Amino acid sequence: MHRFANPARFLKIANAVLPWAAGLSAVCFAAGLYLGLIASPPDYQQGDTVRIMYIHVPAAWMSMFTYSTMALAAAAALVWKHPLAEVYAKAAAPLGAGFTALCLLTGSLWGAPMWGTWWVWDARLTSVLVLFFLYLGYMALVDAFDDPARGAKAGNILLLVGAVNVPIIKFSVEWWNTLHQPASVFRLGGPTIAASMLWPLLLLALAFQSYFVAVVILRIRAGLAARRVQTLRLGQTG
Amino acid sequence: MDGFLSMGGYAAYVWSSYGAAALILVGLLVLSLSGLRRVERTLATLEAAKPRRKREPKATAPTGTPAAETAP
Numbered sequence: 001m002h003r004f005a006n007p008a009r010f011l012k013i014a015n016a017v018l019p020w021a022a023g024l025s026a027v028c029f030a031a032g033l034y035l036g037l038i039a040s041p042p043d044y045q046q047g048d049t050v051r052i053m054y055i056h057v058p059a060a061w062m063s064m065f066t067y068s069t070m071a072l073a074a075a076a077a078l079v080w081k082h083p084l085a086e087v088y089a090k091a092a093a094p095l096g097a098g099f100t101a102l103c104l105l106t107g108s109l110w111g112a113p114m115w116g117t118w119w120v121w122d123a124r125l126t127s128v129l130v131l132f133f134l135y136l137g138y139m140a141l142v143d144a145f146d147d148p149a150r151g152a153k154a155g156n157i158l159l160l161v162g163a164v165n166v167p168i169i170k171f172s173v174e175w176w177n178t179l180h181q182p183a184s185v186f187r188l189g190g191p192t193i194a195a196s197m198l199w200p201l202l203l204l205a206l207a208f209q210s211y212f213v214a215v216v217i218l219r220i221r222a223g224l225a226a227r228r229v230q231t232l233r234l235g236q237t238g
Numbered sequence: 239m240d241g242f243l244s245m246g247g248y249a250a251y252v253w254s255s256y257g258a259a260a261l262i263l264v265g266l267l268v269l270s271l272s273g274l275r276r277v278e279r280t281l282a283t284l285e286a287a288k289p290r291r292k293r294e295p296k297a298t299a300p301t302g303t304p305a306a307e308t309a310p
Binding site: 033037038042047048049051052055056059094095098101102105106109110112113211215218219221222225226228229232233236 | 242245246247248251252254255256258259262263265266267269270271273274277278280281284285288
């Protein structure tokens with residue numbers, strides 16, 4: 001992994017990956033939206049509200065994936081003083097916050113007609129709300145110091161401490177028997193969703209994932225350029 | 239087409255969800271792109287100003303190390 005730690009080498013690879021990720025995302029969004037909105041049937045119990053799942057579940061997966069990778073990056077930054085890891089965590093945070101906000105919003109929009117409530121303090125819902133606040137807290141903290149290095153370090157510690165929330169989110173539906181349903185895709189014994197609904201879900205999940213890769217590369221490029229600007233400005237005044 | 243738009247009576251919930259997704263994903267993409275453009279413009283301006291300053295130390299201490307690798 002350390003071979004990709006060099007920002008110049010990383011940028012070379014990232015720039016090669018970028019058009020493929022963007023293209024894959026566009027194709028998967030087009031196919032996923034067609035299958036999800038037009039070709040797939042309404043659910044026999046939930047009617048057309050089941051189509052909210054094709055947005056809600058990928059957003060939820062991405063909210064946890066993004067946080068997990070940020071926590072790993074935080075560990076790498078604290079242990080090996082890896083400069084790219086801090087840039088990655090900072091670049092990914094607004095995307096993770098966006099996915100989490102989308103998950104919470106669509107969850108409410110799905111809950112209102114199907115559960116009869118926009119919000120309950122269910123274990124799953126509450127732990128995802130905590131995840132959203134962790135993202136916001138991290139973004140506020142890294143920018144709260146005059147010295148960016150100190151801000152990044154404080155942010156990394158917050159990310160590591162907050163990582164305990166990720167398994168809580170994942171297993172909340174099994175540990176506490178409250179309103180949110182348990183997993184139906186990643187479970188022992190295989191998915192319990194009909195193929196006509198699993199395909200749009202997986203395609204949109206791939207679309208979200210490749211969207212994330214493409215946009216996070218843009219944001220890392222901006223982060224590396226910002227560091228360079230900072231170094232040049234320090235050189236001018238010093 | 240009418241049934242597609244009405245989503246079996248759940249149009250408000252379904253279309254709001256897809257609208258929120260479009261708003262958040264496109265919004266983050268636009269913000270990220272404009273942020274990248276802005277910082278790359280600043281960097282170009284600074285680097286255009288830099289060589290005049292760099293020439294003097296180069297004559298005395300030719301390090302040959304690109305600045306990118308010494309950057310934190």
